[in-house]
Amino acid sequence: MRKIVTLTTDFGLSDPWVAVMKGVMLSIEPEITFVDISHNIPPQDVLKGALCLGGIKNFFPEGSVHLAVVDPGVGTTREPVIIKTRRYFYVGPNNGLFSFLDSPVEKAVKIANIGLLQPQISVTFHGRDIFAPAAARLFSTPMEEFGPAEATLEKLSLPEPVIKENIIKGEITYIDRFGNLFTNITAETLRELHSRFPNSHLEVKPPGVKIINGVSYYYHSVASGELGVIVNSLNLLELFTPNGNAGECFGLKPGDTVTVRFVPAK
Amino acid sequence: MRKIVTLTTDFGLSDPWVAVMKGVMLSIEPEITFVDISHNIPPQDVLKGALCLGGIKNFFPEGSVHLAVVDPGVGTTREPVIIKTRRYFYVGPNNGLFSFLDSPVEKAVKIANIGLLQPQISVTFHGRDIFAPAAARLFSTPMEEFGPAEATLEKLSLPEPVIKENIIKGEITYIDRFGNLFTNITAETLRELHSRFPNSHLEVKPPGVKIINGVSYYYHSVASGELGVIVNSLNLLELFTPNGNAGECFGLKPGDTVTVRFVPAK
Amino acid sequence: MRKIVTLTTDFGLSDPWVAVMKGVMLSIEPEITFVDISHNIPPQDVLKGALCLGGIKNFFPEGSVHLAVVDPGVGTTREPVIIKTRRYFYVGPNNGLFSFLDSPVEKAVKIANIGLLQPQISVTFHGRDIFAPAAARLFSTPMEEFGPAEATLEKLSLPEPVIKENIIKGEITYIDRFGNLFTNITAETLRELHSRFPNSHLEVKPPGVKIINGVSYYYHSVASGELGVIVNSLNLLELFTPNGNAGECFGLKPGDTVTVRFVPAK
Numbered sequence: 001m002r003k004i005v006t007l008t009t010d011f012g013l014s015d016p017w018v019a020v021m022k023g024v025m026l027s028i029e030p031e032i033t034f035v036d037i038s039h040n041i042p043p044q045d046v047l048k049g050a051l052c053l054g055g056i057k058n059f060f061p062e063g064s065v066h067l068a069v070v071d072p073g074v075g076t077t078r079e080p081v082i083i084k085t086r087r088y089f090y091v092g093p094n095n096g097l098f099s100f101l102d103s104p105v106e107k108a109v110k111i112a113n114i115g116l117l118q119p120q121i122s123v124t125f126h127g128r129d130i131f132a133p134a135a136a137r138l139f140s141t142p143m144e145e146f147g148p149a150e151a152t153l154e155k156l157s158l159p160e161p162v163i164k165e166n167i168i169k170g171e172i173t174y175i176d177r178f179g180n181l182f183t184n185i186t187a188e189t190l191r192e193l194h195s196r197f198p199n200s201h202l203e204v205k206p207p208g209v210k211i212i213n214g215v216s217y218y219y220h221s222v223a224s225g226e227l228g229v230i231v232n233s234l235n236l237l238e239l240f241t242p243n244g245n246a247g248e249c250f251g252l253k254p255g256d257t258v259t260v261r262f263v264p265a266k
Numbered sequence: 267m268r269k270i271v272t273l274t275t276d277f278g279l280s281d282p283w284v285a286v287m288k289g290v291m292l293s294i295e296p297e298i299t300f301v302d303i304s305h306n307i308p309p310q311d312v313l314k315g316a317l318c319l320g321g322i323k324n325f326f327p328e329g330s331v332h333l334a335v336v337d338p339g340v341g342t343t344r345e346p347v348i349i350k351t352r353r354y355f356y357v358g359p360n361n362g363l364f365s366f367l368d369s370p371v372e373k374a375v376k377i378a379n380i381g382l383l384q385p386q387i388s389v390t391f392h393g394r395d396i397f398a399p400a401a402a403r404l405f406s407t408p409m410e411e412f413g414p415a416e417a418t419l420e421k422l423s424l425p426e427p428v429i430k431e432n433i434i435k436g437e438i439t440y441i442d443r444f445g446n447l448f449t450n451i452t453a454e455t456l457r458e459l460h461s462r463f464p465n466s467h468l469e470v471k472p473p474g475v476k477i478i479n480g481v482s483y484y485y486h487s488v489a490s491g492e493l494g495v496i497v498n499s500l501n502l503l504e505l506f507t508p509n510g511n512a513g514e515c516f517g518l519k520p521g522d523t524v525t526v527r528f529v530p531a532k
Numbered sequence: 533m534r535k536i537v538t539l540t541t542d543f544g545l546s547d548p549w550v551a552v553m554k555g556v557m558l559s560i561e562p563e564i565t566f567v568d569i570s571h572n573i574p575p576q577d578v579l580k581g582a583l584c585l586g587g588i589k590n591f592f593p594e595g596s597v598h599l600a601v602v603d604p605g606v607g608t609t610r611e612p613v614i615i616k617t618r619r620y621f622y623v624g625p626n627n628g629l630f631s632f633l634d635s636p637v638e639k640a641v642k643i644a645n646i647g648l649l650q651p652q653i654s655v656t657f658h659g660r661d662i663f664a665p666a667a668a669r670l671f672s673t674p675m676e677e678f679g680p681a682e683a684t685l686e687k688l689s690l691p692e693p694v695i696k697e698n699i700i701k702g703e704i705t706y707i708d709r710f711g712n713l714f715t716n717i718t719a720e721t722l723r724e725l726h727s728r729f730p731n732s733h734l735e736v737k738p739p740g741v742k743i744i745n746g747v748s749y750y751y752h753s754v755a756s757g758e759l760g761v762i763v764n765s766l767n768l769l770e771l772f773t774p775n776g777n778a779g780e781c782f783g784l785k786p787g788d789t790v791t792v793r794f795v796p797a798k
Contacts, residue, residue: 015708019567026565
C-alpha cells in the first residue's frame with residue numbers, strides 16, 4: 001500500500017517551511033508520497049483551513065494521512081492531536097482545524113510521546129518538530145503509542161440554514177478561485193422542502209441582487225453576465241456566473257445571506 | 267515503467283480541487299507519479315492553457331499522460347477526449363486546449379464509457395469525475411475502450427507571421443514570469459530569410475520602442491535597461507531586457523506586432 | 533535509497549519551465565522523487581534564493597540532490613557547478629546561490645562534460661539543458677566525471693552583527709509569509725553576551741518602534757497588536773506580532789537595523 005501524506009497549511013509557497021516538513025518526513029519514512037492540498041490558507045485562518053481540508057472528502061485512498069498545520073496557537077497549551085476516522089488519519093493542532101472531516105471521528109489522542117518527535121522541539125514550528133514526525137511515524141507506529149490520553153476535539157461550525165415553512169435562510173460559506181460561491185444549503189434540504197411544496201417553483205435571493213428563478217443544470221444555461229444557482233460537485237447550492245467571477249461581479253462573499261423560497265404555483 | 271501524469275489546470279493553488287483529482291487517480295492507480303505543469307492558467311483561458319501545455323514538448327518520458335482541464339464549457343456538449351500522439355496521451359475537454367501538442371495526433375476518441383469514470387458524474391467538476399479517472403485508467407485500459415467514436419479536435423491557432431520580401435511581420439504570443447516576450451517567429455524562418463538576403467543585417471521593431479539592431483547571443487550582451495532580442499530555448503525570437511521585466515518596462519504584451527527587417531548592407 | 537531532488541528557482545508557478553526540468557530528469561532517471569522548496573524566489577534575486585535554500589539545513593535525507601536555479605547570468609561565463617557537502621549534493625550556477633549550505637563544502641567541480649548534458653544547450657535555459665541533466669545523472673555518475681576542474685565558489689554574505697560592550701547591532705535579513713522578521717542575531721550570541729552581563733535584562737530596538745523588553749518564549753506571551761521578539765526555529769532572534777504581520781504593521785523589512793542591549797539591573 002502506498003504511504004500517502006497530504007499537506008494543508010498556511011505556510012505559503014515562497015518560504016522553505018513546507019519543504020522542510022517533507023524533508024523531516026522523508027528522513028523518517030523514505031517511501032512517503034506527498035500530495036499538497038493547499039498552502040495558501042490565509043495566515044492563521046483556521047476556519048478556511050478546515051473547510052479546505054473538508055473538501056477532500058473520501059476521494060483519497062484509505063489509510064492516507066492528512067497533515068494540517070494552521071496553528072495560530074503554536075507554543076501555547078493547545079494540544080497536538082492524531083485523529084482516526086474510518087478511512088484516514090489526521091495530524092495537527094486541536095484548534096478547530098478538524099471540524100469537517102470525511103466521516104465521524106473514531107478515536108483522537110493527544111500527541112505526548114516525545115520519543116516519536118524531533119529531538120528538539122522549537123516553540124515556533126511544531127509543523128516541523130511535532131506534526132511532521134508524527135505523520136511519518138503513523139505508517140509504522142500505532143496511534144496509541146503517541147500518547148495515552150484521548151483528546152476532545154475543538155469544533156468550529158458553519159451556521160445551519162434555517163427553514164421556516166417554504167423558506168430556507170442559508171448563507172455563503174466559501175468562495176473558490178473562480179469566484180463561485182458555495183452556500184450551506186444542501187441538495188438534500190432542497191429536495192426535502194420541494195417534496196413538501198410539490199407544486200412550487202424556486203426563487204433564490206442573495207443580498208443586493210435580483211431574484212434568481214430556478215436552479216440551473218449547467219453553468220451554460222445562464223446568460224453571460226447573469227447570476228445563476230446550481231447544485232455543485234459537493235452537493236451544495238452554489239452561486240455562479242458563466243465564465244466570470246460571481247463574487248467580484250455581484251459583490252458577494254462568505255457570510256452573506258442567501259434566501260431560497262418555494263413559490264406556490266398560481 | 268513509471269506511470270507519470272502531468273496536470274495543467276486553471277484551478278489555482280488555494281482550493282482543494284487539484285488534490286481531489288490526485289486523490290481520485292491514486293485511488294484507481296496507486297503508483298502514479300504526478301508532475302504539476304501549471305495550475306495558474308487564468309480562469310477559462312483555453313489559449314493560455316494550450317500554450318502552456320505546448321511548452322512541455324518532448325521533454326517528458328514516453329508514455330506520460332498529460333491531463334489538462336481548462337474547461338469553461340463543463341457540463342455542455344463539448345466532448346471529453348483522449349488523444350494519442352507518438353509519445354504521449356492527453357486527456358481533457360475538446361475545446362482547443364490540445365492545439366499545440368508535441369507531435370501530430372495519431373488518434374483521438376470521445377470518452378463515453380461511463381463504467382470507466384466516477385460512479386456519479388457532477389455537472390460542474392468533470393476534472394474529478396471524468397478526466398482524472400480516465401487518465402488513471404489509461405495505464406491499464408486501451409484508449410479504444412473509453413469510447414468507440416473518434417473525435418475531431420477543436421483547434422486554436424496563433425497567427426502565422428507574414429513574410430513579404432525582406433520583412434517578417436510577426437507578433438508576441440506569450441509573456442512569461444520574467445516578462446520575457448515570446449514571438450511567433452521561429453529561428454527557422456529567420457535562417458531562411460537570411461539565406462535569401464545574405465548580405466544584410468537584421469532590425470527588430472516592436473511598437474512604441476526604438477529599433478533593435480541584431481540578435482543577441484546572450485541576455486548579457488545587451489546593456490541594462492535596453493531591450494534586446496534573442497533566439498530562446500524554444501527556438502523562437504524573444505524580446506527581453508537583461509535582469510528586468512521587458513513586458514513591464516517597455517509596455518509590451520501578447521498581441522503586439524513585431525516587425526523584423528533584413529536591411530541590405532550598403 | 534530514495535533518489536530525492538529538491539528544486540529552488542525563480543521560475544514561478546505559472547509557466548511550464550519547472551515541469552520541463554522535471555520531465556528532463558525523469559527521462560534520465562525515472563525513479564526520482566521531487567520536493568519543491570520554492571519557485572517564488574523574486575526574479576534574479578540570488579541572495580533571497582540562497583537564504584531560502586539555506587533554510588533546509590540538514591532536514592533532508594543524506595544523499596539528496598539540491599537543484600537551484602536563480603541565474604541572472606545564464607549564458608555568460610559564470611560557471612555551472614556541482615558541490616558536495618557532508619550530506620548533500622548541490623547543482624546550479626556559481627553566482628552566490630550556494631552561500632549558506634548545510635555544512636562546509638567538501639568539493640566543488642565545474643560542469644564541463646557535455647556528454648552528460650542535453651544534446652543541445654540553449655543560451656537562455658541552462659536549468660533545462662545543464663543543471664537538470666546533471667542533477668539526474670548524479671545518482672549514477674561520480675561528480676568527478678562532470679569536469680576535472682575544481683570550482684572556487686562565489687559567496688554572498690549577510691552582515692555579521694557587531695558587538696560592542698553590552699550592545700549587539702544586528703539587522704533584519706529575511707521576512708517570511710507571515711511577516712515574521714528574522715535577524716542575523718543568533719541564540720548563541722545572545723547567550724554569550726548574557727553570560728558576560730549576567731545581572732541584566734534585554735532590550736530590543738528596531739527602527740521607528742518602541743523598545744521591546746525581554747525575549748518571549750511563545751508568540752502568545754505578547755499582547756495582540758504589540759511587537760515581540762523570540763528565538764525562532766532556526767535559532768535566530770525574530771521579530772513578530774501575534775496573529776499579525778509584523779513587517780506590515782510596523783513597517784519593518786530586511787536591511788533594517790535591530791539593536792539589542794543588555795541593561796544592567798539597578
